[in-house]
Amino acid sequence: MNMRKRIISSFLVLFGLGVIGSAYYWHQTRNNVSEIKQQSKLPEKSRKPTATQHSSNTTDNRITRELVSHHFVGTALVVKNNHPIYQQSFGYANYAKKKLNTNQSEYQILSIQKTLTAAMIMKLIQQNRLSMKTKLSNFYPKIHNAHAIQIRNLLDMTSGLSMKKKAKTVLSESGIVRYAVKHVKSRPNKLGSWKYDAVNYVLLAGIVQRLTRQSYVNNFAKTIQQPMHLTHTGFVQDWSHNQFKTNGYRYHSKAQTRSSYFRAFKESQASISTELGTGDIYMTSSNLFKAEQQLLRGKIVSKKNIRILHRPGSFSSYGGGVYNQLNGVRLHGVGYGYESAGLLTHDGKSGVILLSNDYRPGEPILPVAQRLFNRMLS
Template identity: 35%
Template sequence: MKDFINNKRFLVSMVIVIIVVIGGIFFKTSFSGNGDSEKVKVVSNSKRNLYKGEKIRVPKVNDYTQPELTPNQEKISKTIAPVVKKNHLNGTILFVKDGKVLYNRGYGYSNFQKKTINTARTQYQILSVQKSMTTQMLLQLVQKKKVSLDDPISKFYPTIPNGQNIRVRNLLTMSSGLVLTKKVEGTPSPENVVKWYVSHVRNNGQLGMWHYFGPNFSLIAGIVMKYDKRSYEELYKQMFIKKLNLKETGFITDRSAVPYMSASYNETNNVNNLFAQPFVESPINTHFELGTADVAMSARDFYTALSAILNNKYVSAKTNQQLRALALPSSGYAGGMYEDVDRYVMRGQGYGQSCVVNMSKNGKDAVVYMSNFSVNKKFGGYNSLRRIVAGFYNEMENGRIS
């Protein structure tokens, strides 16, 4: 009987010890650390994501705090503060020099209604700049000689009007002469998005002339999917998210993959309430932006992906030069980028968001501005935003921001 009682006491003691140990671990995990140093909780999402074992980030309150600035970052902050205030910039600003991040800071609200602020982690739609990534998918096929830049698109889409005269290079330079015959409708699968465009485009008689038409790149995505036998999303995840180890990038069609996604706001002339018109993107628009504007990224991830392209991580320098040589003199545009004398300029706007990037041709210097606020005409509109980012870049290159 004594042995039984002693054994029972021993078991009770062991249970108490285990509870104390677990409680201590929980207390330490829950309350130690702050700001960006805090570990981010992850949960398994293998059923929803394409790669087994892939995990998603679950935001905590501390993910929306801003880290302390270093003395040098404080100097940069004071330098750009008048421009930020005057133009009501709302988003994230990133400065990179010689491949090193000088400054990465959020401004304004990520979600005004929830009172969460923009930070370095905030995610924004990359909009039309995504076309530069879709281009790299196509160029891999070009480099493997599976596709030629001079192929007529009738080779891939026999029913497109004038397809025998439109070349793949015309899609890349926005000179296909194609326009839509009606507004997009429905929420089709990626394959059916391409089929819908093929059935609803016509020739406007301006083949070879600059005319910005986003679906050109959905047709490019369709060509890529024909040869690769994977969905666009699968290929994008493999090429960019996994290859570059991007932690804050995902498709906006899966909100669990973009936990730091900013809310969008439409243009308003009410200076006292810039967030008076929240914008909710239609599922129709989301589905029809295949290969053109359905990815969201943080500013750091955005820079990493664009720098990889300019550093020829996906295709050879020779293949990328072939692309650059296609640009029309009137636009300087080829494959999602505008070439200037000393830099590349990437930009996008729409759906209550906008972004502008100025980047050196070797991909080592950059200024990235991403915003969840539609460009406001009252503050100079989109051209003003482009001038602001160009000005920041010039200041950095001249050594006044360092």
């Protein structure tokens, strides 16, 4: 009899726990559905890419497998038709402290910054304070052949200008531009031919300063950062104590494919200061997608002028900081242990952003980003 009572009691306890568990699961599911519905009712500009958990979703698994197979370290974001469909982070932000990358991790975007500098120039053109045909000699007449070099040439890297020598001491913004004017090499026979060199955008940053009588940093804040509400964006010079900062890691050989966290980069302030207008900004993956999407949608300058800005200036397909392709624009940057890659459709509705703090020449992330982008669109 006692045995029978114990069996009945155990059954009642288990039944009760099952009822409670089912009720809790139903409650959580209802809350999640409600949250999703509320999110879908938000205005388009209010929706933000949010962290996604690994799930049994086929798309999630396919993207994760692709990234893992290429030993990706960093944060990946995929947005389709204005909806983030994937956001995951891999590897370490700080290997020594065993601090993992998260979806709030911030990375140097490197040469992708040129798209933002180009937009600042285009805004001045839209305000009739400058034109694509304005000569470089209007600002820096001491540069050889400056009378023949136009703003369009600087934007498209067809100026014939190059500079190998970099300042070894910390210089102000104006000091960096003066240094560039003094040390830049000009080859008139190369005017109109594409040659990628950061000095073109250092000079464009200087022109922004000259026309506005304000620093590039202040112009960036007023023209780009504040209007777009980019809360996880800033300059590398001021990044050292940020909790979301990532370390860039060196590779131990060019053939290396797997992450090894061989040695963290130690950037000097002098080196950082030389990247004026061309590669001294950090962002999260969400902020970077938002910034590029807003540009394509005419947030800073009109859509018409963005199309003019991004028009290819040479066989390279490069124009105004982006590489043009049939299904969208491509963005890329490498340096200091970081690699940044992005692809967006021309309307800004869909895109892929990969930001890594573990660049390896043997396993670059740009081809991976391109494959993910093509697959999403198909």
